[in-house]
Amino acid sequence: MRAGSDRRAMDGDESGGRAPVVIVRPTTNVTSGVAVTQKLVRAAVAFGDLIRGTFGPNGLDKMLYKSNGETAVTNDGARIVSDLMVKHPAAKTFVSMAETQENACGDGVTGCLIFAAELMREGGRLLERSLHPLTLVEGYREAADITLATAEARSQDATEADAARWIDVALTAMTGTSAEAGGVDLASLVVDAAMLVQRTAGTDPLSYERIRMAKRGSGDLGQSRLISxxxxxxxxxxxxxxxxxxxxxxxxxxxxxxxxxxxxxxxxxxxxxxxxxxxxxxxxxxxxxxxxxxxxxxxxxxxxxxxxxxxxxxxxxxxxxxxxxxxxxxxxxxxxxxxxxxxxxxxxxxxxxxxxxxxxxxxxxxxxxxxxxxxxxxxxxxSKLACIDVAGSAGTATEEVIRGLFDALRSVIGGMDSGRLLLGGGSLHVAAASAVREAAEASSGRRRLAMEAYARALEAVPGALIENAGGNRLDVLMDLRAAHRAGHADEGVTPAGINGTITQAWANAETLEHAVVVSTEAVCGLLRIDQVISARGD
The missing domain is CATH 3.50.7.10 (GroEL)
Structure with missing residues (x-):
């Protein structure tokens, strides 16, 4: 339906000689049908493409030049999203989704945005082929339930005493950030700080807020230390x-x-x-x-x-x-x-x-x-508080290190609280995509198309890791699918951009699960929109 006919429908019925009843301004623009969806999809895909290059161990940085003249260099998804001045409704939804992920888990924002953008892309294609939006939403939600069940089945229990595993969790969260330069030493400080406050917290709940970051402003990163x-x-x-x-x-x-x-x-x-x-x-x-x-x-x-x-x-x-x-x-x-x-x-x-x-x-x-x-x-x-004294310059470089350490801290604290970890490297997403495809084959009706689209969107996360490492996305994804069908559940994308066994990349299970939930809900909310009424006329 065209915008003009929509506006006339809102104004009133002109048949039978009755005068139209005007309820909106003449400058109001009304967009309906597939045109609405495509506008939302284009905005979401543009948002995902903007941040895709920062993902993973081979992700690159973005230089943010603010309206006040300040500049910042970062590849942290939460920082990039918070500094962007967006005006499109779909982009604002993605910003809100990223803030929810950051506030709840402190990590996983970039992967969450990439996955949501791909869900929008796949959904837009199906809507163009006349799939009903509610059928699409039902298929997405069923696929999300299968993904969460797969995550629950693949998660591994971890205890506070397994220091080496928690160091791997911290290193995984630090990968691709400025804090990665500190390596195992900085990751050990994060884990030691978490264990310190856990020991002294007593009956109080374990909280990342009990660990502070101080910027020394001198020395090099290797001179960072933990203060009880x-x-x-x-x-x-x-x-x-x-x-x-x-x-x-x-x-x-x-x-x-x-x-x-x-x-x-x-x-x-x-x-x-x-x-x-x-x-x-x-x-x-x-x-x-x-x-x-x-x-x-x-x-x-x-x-x-x-x-x-x-x-x-x-x-x-x-x-x-x-x-x-x-x-x-x-x-x-x-x-x-x-x-x-x-x-x-x-x-x-x-x-x-x-x-x-x-x-x-x-x-x-x-x-x-x-x-x-x-x-x-x-x-x-x-002391019930601990402080990581981060050495280095007093400029923005150290601030980015602290941001990376904070992500690692949230991941470690969250993992200790839940006691469940998942392999990284896109391993979960490949396994979940296979499980969703199997369920889709057993499903009848058009909802199957939505589930298959959800599976393809899941593979966008390992696909981004492959592309950023310079690998061939199609070949590596095919190899990963074959490996998981053969029972190699620990296969994922290595830092070299090829498929291999993942042994040291671990993430808090709740971080990945929350990203799936919040992405699916945000996208389903956007895909249910069939009309946009703009008072600005754009």
Whole structure:
């Protein structure tokens, strides 16, 4: 149906001499039928083609030049998608899908987008051949169920004690990113950090948020290290404070160490110097009482989320304390997790039982482009937080390394939480495609066409790995199909772009399963659209 006839249908019935009822503006453009689907398909395929070249160990980077003049070089799918300024409805759906995958799993965004784009391409071809959209959606959903069942059957259990397997998971997630240059050393740091917070978390759920990344801004990547504790980029207020404390008690305050401010504005009239001196002496006495309460608690490291009055600061430093002011509530919460201290809102609550403990507190001084900067190191063997100190330059290169490490961390933490892993290298997708084809052969009706299209879309993921490695997509996919039919379930695409046995590429099973679910649902939602009404006229 043409756009003009659609608009007239919406305006009203012109037969029988009745005047049309206008319900939309004349500039409104209405597109229906196959034309709608093809517009959505073209946008989705363009999105997939844009990101396809970044996929896998041989993926290349994209240079993003932003409207504000900033540039970034990355091959991280989530980063590319988040920085794109898209306006097409289908592209916006893909952006939302990528955000869902990133938020849920922290990895697998690129593969998810490639698979979804191929589902749209295959669906568009079938709709051109007059396959009903609902039949297509039913076939896709049935094929998705078969894919998930295949993933469940192929997944392998993994325990926290299998460190070598978790290192493989981290390396797989880091492959193709800037973090890959760190190799096994960086992957080991990620696994050690995950195991550290798991040991100290107790009954709390294991969370990637308990592991922080710090950018040192000097050295090379091989000098990166793991800290059982926390690193803060903050300078001490007074240079004469101690730079190193061992076996120290810590107080964490969420209230300011200043004079209490009244709710109302107050004016005090002073008639002579003695009254002024008495007023100032009373202030000093109140501040001195604050300092005395803190000193008497036995803490030598004082962490305050808010402001510390200079007179209190000097009094505490004179007593041999180290004071950190204005760390914010989040910083106070983090340091309470590191030290085991109780957050104190009132000085009356500050006693020996509220104090935490640090094995070591130190101040690291570094020379950078902007001059000298200090980093505060809080180390404790039983800390609930861990920090990976990433060495390297202070520029965007290190930021991309941290992004790759974060993906690896999410994969490892997710795998430890689920206890299930799957082989990578496109092995699952080839096996699932074979299973879907077998089910399609046993199915009658047109839904079979949709299931076969789903199987072809699954093979787009190993196909992208082959193409990016410079291999022959058709030949390698045929070899993989034959290998899986012969019972070689561990066959996949190697980094060389050929088929081979996959032994070290492992991924969190829930990451791959979630990508299948979110891709299928997003595509089914788009394929059900039969009309686009644009008020802009485009």
């Amino acid at each position: 504790g926390l690193i803060l980029d903050q300078r001490l207020a007074l240079d004469r404070q101690a730079r190193l404390l061992n076996d120290v008690k810590v107080a964490v305050l969420t209230r300011p160490l200043t004079l209490q401010k009244g709710v109302r504005d107050t004016e005090i009239e002073v008639n002579d110097v003695d009254q002024l001196e008495s007023f100032m002496a009373a202030e000093d006495a109140l501040l001195d009482a604050h300092a005395t309460s803190v000193i008497n608690s036995g803490a030598r490291l004082i962490v305050c989320a808010k402001e510390v009055e200079p007179r209190v600061l000097h009094r505490l430093v004179d007593a041999g304390c180290v004071v950190l002011a204005d760390v914010g509530r989040d910083g106070a919460d983090d340091l309470a997790d590191v030290t085991g201290a109780t957050l104190c809102e009132h000085l009356d609550d500050l006693d020996a039982g509220a104090l935490g403990h640090l094995d070591r507190f130190s101040v690291e001084t570094l020379e950078g482009e902007d001059g000298r900067r200090e980093r505060l190191m809080f180390e404790h063997a039983n």
